[in-house]
Amino acid sequence: MLAGKRIVLGVTGGIAAYKAVEVSRRLVDAGAHVVPVMTAGAEHFIGRTTLSALASEPVQTSLWDEASPIPHTRLGQGADLILVAPATARLLAAYAAGLSTDLLTNVLLATRAPVVVCPAMHTEMWEHPAVQANIATLRARGVHIVEPESGRLAGGDVGAGRLAAPEHIVAAVDAVLGGAGELAGLHVVVSAGGTREPIDAVRVIANRSSGKQGYAVAAEAAARGARVTLVSTVELPVPTGCTVVPVETAAQMQAAMEATAPGADVVVMSAAVADFRPVAAAEGKIKKDQGIPQIVLESTPDILAGLGAAKPAGQVLVGFAAETGDLVANATGKLERKRLDLIVANDVSAPGVGFQHDTNAVTLLRAGAPGEPAAATTVALTDKRSIARAVLDAVVEIRRGQTPPA
Numbered sequence: 295m296l297a298g299k300r301i302v303l304g305v306t307g308g309i310a311a312y313k314a315v316e317v318s319r320r321l322v323d324a325g326a327h328v329v330p331v332m333t334a335g336a337e338h339f340i341g342r343t344t345l346s347a348l349a350s351e352p353v354q355t356s357l358w359d360e361a362s363p364i365p366h367t368r369l370g371q372g373a374d375l376i377l378v379a380p381a382t383a384r385l386l387a388a389y390a391a392g393l394s395t396d397l398l399t400n401v402l403l404a405t406r407a408p409v410v411v412c413p414a415m416h417t418e419m420w421e422h423p424a425v426q427a428n429i430a431t432l433r434a435r436g437v438h439i440v441e442p443e444s445g446r447l448a449g450g451d452v453g454a455g456r457l458a459a460p461e462h463i464v465a466a467v468d469a470v471l472g473g474a475g476e477l478a479g480l481h482v483v484v485s486a487g488g489t490r491e492p493i494d495a496v497r498v499i500a501n502r503s504s505g506k507q508g509y510a511v512a513a514e515a516a517a518r519g520a521r522v523t524l525v526s527t528v529e530l531p532v533p534t535g536c537t538v539v540p541v542e543t544a545a546q547m548q549a550a551m552e553a554t555a556p557g558a559d560v561v562v563m564s565a566a567v568a569d570f571r572p573v574a575a576a577e578g579k580i581k582k583d584q585g586i587p588q589i590v591l592e593s594t595p596d597i598l599a600g601l602g603a604a605k606p607a608g609q610v611l612v613g614f615a616a617e618t619g620d621l622v623a624n625a626t627g628k629l630e631r632k633r634l635d636l637i638v639a640n641d642v643s644a645p646g647v648g649f650q651h652d653t654n655a656v657t658l659l660r661a662g663a664p665g666e667p668a669a670a671t672t673v674a675l676t677d678k679r680s681i682a683r684a685v686l687d688a689v690v691e692i693r694r695g696q697t698p699p700a
């Protein structure tokens with residue numbers, strides 16, 4: 295869907311500006327017409343000549359000195375899509391506030407085209423509440439945010455804030471323009487977060503799952519063109535293209551999964567479902583002066599095993615295994631018992647891995663042919679979006695293996 299599209303590429307003054315040149319080259323190679331706009335800040339990082347040479351026309355930088363008398367409205371009105379990569383904290387703030395002091399912010403305000411913004415900055419800046427509030431504002435207005443990745447940053451620092459890889463930015467642009475991504479036409483159901491089982495009116499049995507890994511899988515599936523249903527116990531920003539079904543308890547999650555999974559092409563059960571729940575929740579709040587309550591527990595339904603038992607032909611079912619012991623042996627047992635196609639196992643006792651972190655390290659175990667061992671691939675510590683990519687790459691491979699040769 296990129297061929298023939300007119301894309302304004304805004305480049306701002308971050309260290310990742312040099313990667314915008316590669317983004318531009320890829321868009322042009324895919325047949326898009328790239329109109330480059332640089333801020334004055336960006337000119338400290340890359341030369342106009344480089345970007346002009348690899349875009350479709352010369353770079354524009356100013357409201358005042360261009361050949362066109364009204365570049366501030368003409369560019370935005372004529373665009374099929376505006377892409378800002380990299381987007382500085384300054385640009386995000388100006389765009390969120392509607393502050394049109396330079397050519398790029400004018401273009402962003404004077405358009406009805408879809409906008410894709412790719413923030414990049416140091417971790418402290420990215421995590422600052424002001425930046426996050428601006429991201430939330432833009433997202434609520436329908437701006438597509440391609441989240442930064444974790445990795446090496448300028449000055450030798452490591453953390454979240456690195457510009458998403460050029461191929462992922464181009465894939466996101468393609469998906470926003472309605473391009474047929476790898477998962478186009480497929481329905482993907484993802485569960486995310488930890489369940490909460492009520493003890494009384496105010497207390498619950500919960501677990502440490504943040505839902506971040508499930509949301510990353512959902513966002514990646516949507517970016518690859520899938521229709522995504524996200525069954526979630528947590529309130530995180532809803533990734534573009536996903537429909538959320540909010541749930542709280544294991545029973546509610548089971549009902550939601552049983553309602554959505556049968557028609558799905560891919561089911562990814564990344565939620566951390568409680569294994570036990572109180573037999574009955576007390577009415578009202580249990581008072582301190584009532585003495586120490588005896589809470590009797592019962593097992594919750596094994597949702598994943600149920601999905602495995604009822605799995606329709608052709609569906610790819612993915613489970614997660616948070617382990618602290620023999621990772622591969624435990625996960626392989628689960629893979630076989632629950633009739634999964636793929637299990638994503640992580641050792642949650644390792645630093646930076648699993649619950650609540652922004653990073654994860656996993657072993658992907660694929661079901662082998664009957665009698666054959668599971669095939670294992672390890673993904674070293676990285677951000678959860680990169681883990682999501684590895685999971686969906688494996689799903690795409692499994693689907694290819696299922697398709698009978700033409």
Ligand SMILES: Cc1cc2nc3c(=O)[nH]c(=O)nc-3n(C[C@H](O)[C@H](O)[C@H](O)COP(=O)(O)O)c2cc1C
Nearest residue numbers: 306307308309333335336382383384385414415416
């Ligand atoms: C070496 C260097 C690297 C910078 N990298 C970033 C960055 O990655 N992200 C960011 O938001 N700001 C970064 N800044 C700060 C911006 O350049 C500064 O806020 C500038 O006003 C942004 O202008 P612009 O948004 O108009 O391009 C950097 C500054 C310097 C000197």
